Amino acid sequence: MADQLAIGSRRGLRPALPLLLPAYLWLTVAIFLPLSAMAFFSFMTDLPLAGKEWTFTLGNYAAFFSQSLYSTLLFASLRLGLEVTLWCVVIGYPAAYVLAKVLKGRSREAIFLLVILPFWSNGLVRIFSWAMVLREGGILDTALNAVLPFKINIDLMYSYPAVIIGLVHSYVPYMVLTCYLTLQAIDDSLIEAGRSLGASRRQVLWRVIIPLSMPGLIAGAALIFVPVVGSFMEPRILGGRTGTFYGTVIEDQFVAVFNWPLGAALSFILLAVVLIILALAAPVLRRAG
Amino acid sequence: MRMPRLTAFLAATAVFVSAFTLAAQAAEEVHVLNWKGYGADEPWAVANFEKATGFKVVNDFFNSEQEMLTKIRTNPGLYDVVMINAAFNDQAMAGKLIQPIDVSKLSNYADIAKDKAGSPMLNHDGKVYGVPWVWGLTAIAINDKSFDKPPTSIAEMWDPAHKGRVIIRDDAVEAVQFGAIASGQNINDIKDMEAVKAKLTSLMPQIKTFWSSENDWNQMVASNQIDIGTYWSGSADRAKTHFKLPVSLVIPQEGAVAWLDAFSIPVGSKNVAGAEAFINYMIDPKFYVEWVTKVGAPVSANTKAVDALPEDAFNRKVMGSPDVAKRIQFQAPVTDEQREKYLALWQELKVNVK
Numbered sequence: 001m002a003d004q005l006a007i008g009s010r011r012g013l014r015p016a017l018p019l020l021l022p023a024y025l026w027l028t029v030a031i032f033l034p035l036s037a038m039a040f041f042s043f044m045t046d047l048p049l050a051g052k053e054w055t056f057t058l059g060n061y062a063a064f065f066s067q068s069l070y071s072t073l074l075f076a077s078l079r080l081g082l083e084v085t086l087w088c089v090v091i092g093y094p095a096a097y098v099l100a101k102v103l104k105g106r107s108r109e110a111i112f113l114l115v116i117l118p119f120w121s122n123g124l125v126r127i128f129s130w131a132m133v134l135r136e137g138g139i140l141d142t143a144l145n146a147v148l149p150f151k152i153n154i155d156l157m158y159s160y161p162a163v164i165i166g167l168v169h170s171y172v173p174y175m176v177l178t179c180y181l182t183l184q185a186i187d188d189s190l191i192e193a194g195r196s197l198g199a200s201r202r203q204v205l206w207r208v209i210i211p212l213s214m215p216g217l218i219a220g221a222a223l224i225f226v227p228v229v230g231s232f233m234e235p236r237i238l239g240g241r242t243g244t245f246y247g248t249v250i251e252d253q254f255v256a257v258f259n260w261p262l263g264a265a266l267s268f269i270l271l272a273v274v275l276i277i278l279a280l281a282a283p284v285l286r287r288a289g
Numbered sequence: 290m291r292m293p294r295l296t297a298f299l300a301a302t303a304v305f306v307s308a309f310t311l312a313a314q315a316a317e318e319v320h321v322l323n324w325k326g327y328g329a330d331e332p333w334a335v336a337n338f339e340k341a342t343g344f345k346v347v348n349d350f351f352n353s354e355q356e357m358l359t360k361i362r363t364n365p366g367l368y369d370v371v372m373i374n375a376a377f378n379d380q381a382m383a384g385k386l387i388q389p390i391d392v393s394k395l396s397n398y399a400d401i402a403k404d405k406a407g408s409p410m411l412n413h414d415g416k417v418y419g420v421p422w423v424w425g426l427t428a429i430a431i432n433d434k435s436f437d438k439p440p441t442s443i444a445e446m447w448d449p450a451h452k453g454r455v456i457i458r459d460d461a462v463e464a465v466q467f468g469a470i471a472s473g474q475n476i477n478d479i480k481d482m483e484a485v486k487a488k489l490t491s492l493m494p495q496i497k498t499f500w501s502s503e504n505d506w507n508q509m510v511a512s513n514q515i516d517i518g519t520y521w522s523g524s525a526d527r528a529k530t531h532f533k534l535p536v537s538l539v540i541p542q543e544g545a546v547a548w549l550d551a552f553s554i555p556v557g558s559k560n561v562a563g564a565e566a567f568i569n570y571m572i573d574p575k576f577y578v579e580w581v582t583k584v585g586a587p588v589s590a591n592t593k594a595v596d597a598l599p600e601d602a603f604n605r606k607v608m609g610s611p612d613v614a615k616r617i618q619f620q621a622p623v624t625d626e627q628r629e630k631y632l633a634l635w636q637e638l639k640v641n642v643k
Contacts, residue, residue: 069640135514158498240498244639257632258355
């Protein structure tokens, strides 16, 4: 019996190999090799360029622990990641629900298009258009003052809220798409059954819809949280003097001071922290799912 | 059947590639490494040079001095001309990245100001490792709309009237040296680091944002979001001349940081003659006047080039005045150790505003 199973699975794997090969080859060349090189750099005192001496060291990792600066920033970045993810859920989940369950046909296509439209524009263009909207005397300020009878002064640019707005705008489509897929897969008769058995709308939402769509919510949250924690472009452009985060410090190490080893070490610490958080969250989320 | 076709394909590719390489070598190229938008890549300048000499210019760019050093280190033989801030010339020479220049081949070299040409940063063991090109200041610039008459003191940046309308560059070395000037110290020998830190800490609440490129600065002024900030003299000139923005450079009475940019020839250059011709063209008065008029530029190290400007030109009248010369401090090389110390201080300041 066991033998038969083994043969069966081997038979399944062999024809699948040519299909898997391109993906794994690509992963090896494009992800694994550069990442290994970075891991290697993070243990060096200097880059191995012509004429430069280098030795192995743990100093780059020690730097993280010897200065409170890096942990403060990492904490700020984790908070940013949580806040952005939360806003994406608040905005993205209802939108996904309406798309999956309320709208049909043409109108669904149209709204869907609007949701994924930001994906088709360059990230920098999006951020700079926010800069035009948010600044004092910008589009938002002018528009509100034209409508409102009293004078208000809106200058959100170069502040923490501006960073949140820019990041939520960039990442909300991920949440909409992942939630849409799981919500759409929920059989309408389950909802009808719940209602006919006496559950209120709210009970149906909490006991049927949200649990069944949990995988989509989790996938969306992970897809958003991880890149936001390491983000550097949006904080730098929209955050002004409050825009220093863990990601911008890593960018500085690579671009401004050319200390690749320290930059690499900081990146791997971030990777480790994110993996630990995801690992800790996994059992809780699995139970919820 | 499959193999021969593949071989034929590879052979064809090889023939094409070598044909292209040959074609590329036929017209002699001068590979230039410089900041983007900094004179050497002006299309009219490249066209004039190519017409006059027959060499073809290939521009490449860097975003920081560290990147420039890495580029010449990792691509030996690729570049023929590289623009190096004099403060980094030492480091490049010590790393055996640049070679001595035969200045007798440069007809314009004799017109370079003696103090610039003789700078100990560019001359080692009686050999010239860098040809001074232009110099300028990291001073302050103002939005003309916010001032009835230009301020004279650096303390204006700390004036509560400008709260939230001040901008400085996101660069550790520049910020620390600016703090040194504000606290009355020598930028190349900062004795009281605490005073610098205190000065910069009290400046932080005034700041709107940090700039990193000329474009950032110019946009902030164009949308009237700032009053005053640190800026480079050449950039302020470009903002006024080329972009027609209400920007004026102020050289505060406390002083300003001065830098000298020079051209060098990397070790292993394949076209030294082309490099010499290009450098000579870059320090030529005709090129300089056109650069200043069309685009805006820092001050040429060539005295004849500066004299060719109109008498009331900023780069001649103000930058050339002995009064200014007394106030400014030329930037000396910064060691890696100092650089890291400055960066740590700068990052700490930025984190504390949160």
